[in-house]
Amino acid sequence: MKDIVVSTLTIVLLVFVLSLQLLSGGGESPAPIPAEQVRTLAAALDSQGLHKQAVAEFRRYLDIARIPPQQRANILYHIGTTYLDQLEDYENALAAFIELSHLYPTSPVTRDAEKRMIKCYEGMRRGFDAQKKLRQLTDLEPDAEPQGEGPVVAQIGDRKITLDQIERDLEQKGEYYQKNFATPEKKLEYLKTMIFTDLLADAARRKEYNRDAEIRRQVRNFEKEILAAKVYNEEVRQKIETKPDDLELYYKAHQSEFVESKTVTVAHIQVDSQERAAEVKKALDEGMAFDEAAAQYSMDARTKNNGGMLGAVQGGRNFIPGVGQSPDLAAKLLALEKDAISEPLQSPNGYHLFRALEIKPEKQLSLQEARPRVEALVNQMKEQALQKELLERMMQAEKVNIFDDVLKRELPSTTQPSSPAGDL
Template sequence: MLRKNALLFIAGLLLAGVIISCQPESKPAIEGDKLREYAGALVNRSLYEQAIEVYDDYLEDYKVDKTEQANVNYIIADLYFERLNDYESALAYYLKVKHLYPESSLIDETNKKIVACLERLERSEDAQQALDEAVQLDPSDVQKKRPGEVVARIGKREITQGDLDFQISKLPPSVRDQFKTTEQKLNFLREYVATELLFDTAKRAGFDKDPEVIEGAFQAKKSLMVQKLLADRVAAKARVEEDDLELYYQAHKDDYAEKDEEGNIVREKSLQEVQEEVARDLTRKKYMDAYQAMIEKMLLTEDVQFFESRVQ
């Protein structure tokens, strides 16, 4: 009896499996083309991380051919490389294209981008090896989808309106405002192309291996890293609240008073009159206090010693 029940149970499981397998495969509620368009719209609005998420969902949820898979993975890699400057993530996706889709017409450009990623990650030996391994194909076969119309071409490399807008968006606000009209953008484009041409020429001339260039790049990198650290660890502590302004103003009221030639106070100014100046001074003080505290902590942690008597 037990054996019969066990057989019936197994048969039931098999039947259930057959029924489930015969059910029509559920389809995503949104058409793949629509999701692809949505991802492109996010890119055009500079929402690059969100676009990558949508592209990943598109690859996971929709059955697309290998050509499309390669193209989308390449787009994701480009977003990491050109827009987010996340070279490790970009490298991972470029390698995915190279190894999973070796027949793709994107392989030539992918190999070049792999080398560029490794160079930016300061892995020069790996970059040279990748360069040696690269398969040279016709770059004209590359099927890239970038936002906007092509506004310039350097050989076979295309620069689109999206590329132009992105480069302008990276400028400081005060400089960015100088490139709003079509003519101003054209001037920027010409300067950008000129810089790219000069860079390519300098690289072909071997200046990327020049000791002064290498040292200068290192110093620039060190400076940027320090700036990022200060922005992350110090600037956050220099934020000023409204209550802080009142307290600081009351403690330094005389510093903001109107004075005569001999330094005598003629009239006290209200906080409302000098609020911007007070905020600027307090922000500077809080920044310097946080900076000094961080440096003193580092001096102790790293056991730093100064030998002042030896300095000549």
């Protein structure tokens, strides 16, 4: 409160002094007002929130004062920031910053003034100029990425997007994207997504989100992963050499792993009670066709008009299509003979009568039949060996030390202490 009273008195006294100076001259021209008094008045007006009047006085001060260039630059910067932050007058703020940039290009405040021009352009809805200014400040070339040779399909300001860039972008994202964005209509859809992403990224840079510590950390981590993957491919994956003899040796040593399990293709009739299942079983035993019984009695709307077809039950998987996981039920179905009909069997869905439509016995796969899987396993084994060798070599070369004792000391143990006998 005391500061407000003092500032108000200062303004009143300054106005009074200026009035006396005007009156004392009589018919003569008024005496020049000392520049320092004008500066003090401007500062007092500013402190009272009279920013528009303060800017006018700071301008008058610049017109009459003989001050060093750096001080003039600082006042221009203050005028610009007042227009921008206090008055939200983007045009006058921009004018002040441009004046500062042109008249005092080497001033320490000029760089920040040029950054604030971006906010002025944004406030004036001149996004293109804002992006252009950002590129000037960051030396960011929009076409730093190699431009494709194909036709230009879009343009963002002076930045061009070619058909080749779309194809390259899709290729980097993998086969799924290439297949799903193959048609002209889908490529147009993807192009709009690319443009939207670019515009959002441009807006983020203008807001200087790229200077945010957390975002920069994430970018560094992402860059680190890409670089690490590049070296890993060169030092590990590209050095994997698998010969036919390697596949044959592995196959012979692990032949029991390459067995095709027995499968039974089944159909079913589902009812709501054991009694109902017994009635249907009796009808089947008396000669009723399974397809006919399924259509007449089954509660499974998905299969009743298709002969009750469920699908294959495979040994070792314990999964029955349309029913779910059930080791006991799977074992009983795998034991059925071809065309045999089971006794009523219970599941969470109700009671079932199953029929074995087709049986494929267990089969030992030949090397040729198992080759894709054998090759994948051999490559995986060799990759792990090369990875271990590379890690050990790099850790030794870089003098890496892992302080596992610190980890054990600082992190709580996950093992629970055994209970004393007296607690039982």
